[in-house]
């Protein structure tokens with residue numbers, strides 16, 4: 095066997111997390127998968143088509159951003175310091191109606207992909223309108239994506255007639271059914287922007303295509319009273335009453351849950367993605383992460399869009415999430431670093447139903463890998479074996495491979511023209527600026 099790529103002189107974490115980093119290791123890639131991983135002496139007889147010298151860098155599984163609206167990079171910083179309702183109704187929905195078109199989604203999703211790759215993300219679960227153009231952008235950048243077409247009850251970008259929203263999503267699913275990097279899915283915006291009929295139809299479509307159904311759920315206290323007034327129950331129970339909760343449903347945010355909601359989510363096997371930075375910035379609240387994990391609910395972590403974060407850096411997100419939970423629980427051991435790293439790797443993969451393929455560095459898994467430069471003052475010394483979560487920053491990620499393809503090496507994007515992307519986004523941003 096001649097591997098396509100051999101990573102030499104890399105450090106690997108101990109699989110049980112209690113021993114020091116193992117230095118002088120190698121990792122071989124054949125096609126899109128890891129074919130061998132271990133100490134260098136086991137690779138002595140191996141000749142690869144291409145050798146990448148790790149120079150003592152730490153190899154880790156690429157991160158999984160469980161929730162994003164990639165194209166919203168155009169609206170980064172456009173409307174800060176507002177409540178969710180004000181932000182959404184008075185700024186974001188009008189801006190989306192005006193500026194979200196295929197060209198914008200394509201270039202702004204490409205910019206988002208660059209930002210994510212630069213900070214070690216190798217898979218994103220995205221949900222937006224004109225999602226075909228986001229999927230195209232992800233495929234061209236080499237970023238793995240679960241790309242979900244947005245469904246909402248009012249006229250939306252690309253779907254001026256709300257009557258056609260389910261057909262539109264169905265066409266999108268058909269179009270991207272067999273791409274190696276893109277898994278198409280359905281994203282119903284929320285229980286307050288989608289009627290029961292829309293929610294049932296969207297979930298039925300996802301079920302018939304055996305794909306995921308994403309929905310913003312129980313994000314704010316206001317949503318709780320709104321759904322109680324309209325549907326007579328909590329958002330989670332409303333979705334459950336409609337028969338929407340199962341292992342193929344992913345509830346985003348899940349900040350305002352009561353004990354019964356948590357029990358229902360655990361019983362039905364629905365997944366959750368928390369977005370702590372977005373919830374912090376919009377002051378939506380803190381998701382009951384400990385209670386979710388204690389019930390064995392699958393939980394991932396996401397950045398949400400750049401308009402409510404304003405970064406797409408999962409390393410920063412993990413750090414904030416750990417500290418937010420420590421502070422709010424007045425308990426420094428509330429959610430330890432290892433738990434967050436798990437949520438951003440194999441735990442996140444499980445939420446997306448991709449745990450057999452990604453989330454760990456082991457033979458047979460897809461080669462989604464980041465190399466972290468440990469040779470910086472803020473990452474010395476290294477005592478433990480895991481990602482040094484409270485010291486690392488996104489810019490410590492040097493090299494990224496996705497599906498066996500080298501997409502970034504020594505912080506240079508190789509898979510697409512980043513300069514052109516930045517220029518195109520600036521051009522689009524000029525139009526927004528002129529209209530303000």
Ligand SMILES: [Zn+2]
Pocket residue numbers: 161162163310346398399
């Ligand atoms: Zn969102």
